[in-house]
Amino acid sequence: MHIPDGYLGPRTCVLFYAVMLPVWYKALKTAEKTLEARHLPLVAFSSAFVFVIMMFNFPVPGGTTGHIAGGALVSIVVGPWVGVLAVSIALFLQAAIFADGGITTYGVNCFNMAFLMSFSGYYVFRILDRGQTNSRCNSQGNSRTRRVALFVAGYVAVNIAALSTALILGIQPILEHDPGGRALYAPYPLQVTLPAMLIPHILFFGPLEGLSTAFVASYLFKTKGEDLSREKTFVSPMWVFLLVLITLTPLGLIASGKPWGEWAGREFSGFIGYVPAGMQRLGGLWAGLLPDYGMEGVPRSMGYILSAFSGSAAMVFVIYLVGRLWRR
């Protein structure tokens, strides 16, 4: 499930960084508020646990190996927001040290394994375990029903993450291809990625994740005798709305053609038969220093190189200015 650099197109990478930024912000704020920064070691140790636990590969039928992701397990034990942080940190270290995963695809990997796994696992467990939590019929909190709830939470969480990974990989040939139709990034279509990801997860990795979640968490509940989660989680309607928007956003990437509202005069003329007077008057008033990334009298490729050089110089200048202002 760790998607390396180079497998996904820039639009997908940017989109998922944008999706994860508010999630990380909210996770940080929640962790600071509910745990206080004094409890920073809890986040760090949870991350270290996820890091270590992901390193153990189990042999599975078919000659391959698999490991548990631990997202559902950690979120059930320490809460979903801390779970998001813990898995995100573990994924960063894996990408940095082992090149397992990627830096440009970090947002996508965190979305799948930190966000989706943590929340789906946590809420599936909460819903299935509601009776147990309310009645407190079992002081050890370790009944068969609870173990089943833990198993289902782990199973569902890893399969949701696998489904999301398959979808993201499978839409790459649609989103990113050259004029000849050849894929520029991950080349397999949804017909390939969906069964390739889902069949092993439904049959092998899902049960493995479910069993590990059930055994490890019930061992903890048994020895601790209490629910360890310290977070108060409340999903407001605003967050549900944002979540729906986030889920639907990738659909926009499939759209082709010029972005809405960025039409030139001639394109407008094609749509409605004429160019509005105001647009005709003001359009092209400021053509830019280097219109169309080129220069008059300079070959197009050379013009582009000069534009790139100018843009780089401008960026460096802006960084320099910001640095100077920041120091004051």
Added chain:
Amino acid sequence: METLKIPEWLKQGGQPVCAGAVIREGFIEKNLKAVSSFLKEMLSVRNPASGPAGGLFQGVSARARIGGVFVLLVGAVFMDNAISLFFLISTVIFIACLSHAGLFPLLKRVVPAVIFSLVVIWPVFFNFFTAGREFLVFDIFGSRVALTEEGLFQGGFFILRVTATASLVSLLFLTAKEADIFGGLKGLGVPAFFVTAIFMTFRYVFILLKIVEDTSLARKSRTINPAVMRDGKRWFSSRAGFLLQRALYFSEEVTLSMAARGFTGRIKVFASVPLRGKDYLWLGFAFFVFFMSIGRF
């Protein structure tokens, strides 16, 4: 008289092991050995190239190094021609050599990523996935399977991009101390809570690995026969639970010790060192490559 209780797993034996016989390692031991040796090799041993006077790339501040590599990574994702990717890989090799990072350590980090990608991408090379001009034809059990030029081009380009991105990340981590990386992340505006947590995680991974190693050794020293798969999985589950319990226990201990040393929850960071000429030069180069890569001309 008190009876001695022997665990069931110790009594179940199968064939006794002869003296001098080699016991095959289970998946737990294999994993532990591989992970521990890799981590120790990669992280514990100080890489001479990561020193401040190591070479070309070490002269650039960590903040600029991370920022520049990230910009180049994004550039690599945008690149749509093989020449640009070759240029980027050559640049990385050139910088690695001038930074005394060495070609072998770079390859050691990049090759696994390339092999993984080859395993994923190989069907693309063949006619059953990519139609095109047949390059090499095989007859496999009466079926005609052929490598196609288009498939080789598409798959090769994909591998090239993965090589470029993996080598960029490897270059960064081969030429920087972990403290520089974390300091650089802070300098780039990543929240202090997040960076501190990453730094602490980095340290705690070793503690948890040591616990797992110790428990594995303790088990091994009490076991005569190699554990069967089912026992191994059962043992793993209980030890994973124990590990999580220890992690939570340690987190409380560390919190208390931090509080005892005056930590109030406010994370204070050193002000970032201002960027210098070399840093601007590196960033300028990175942005130049990035702007070139997003262009279509």
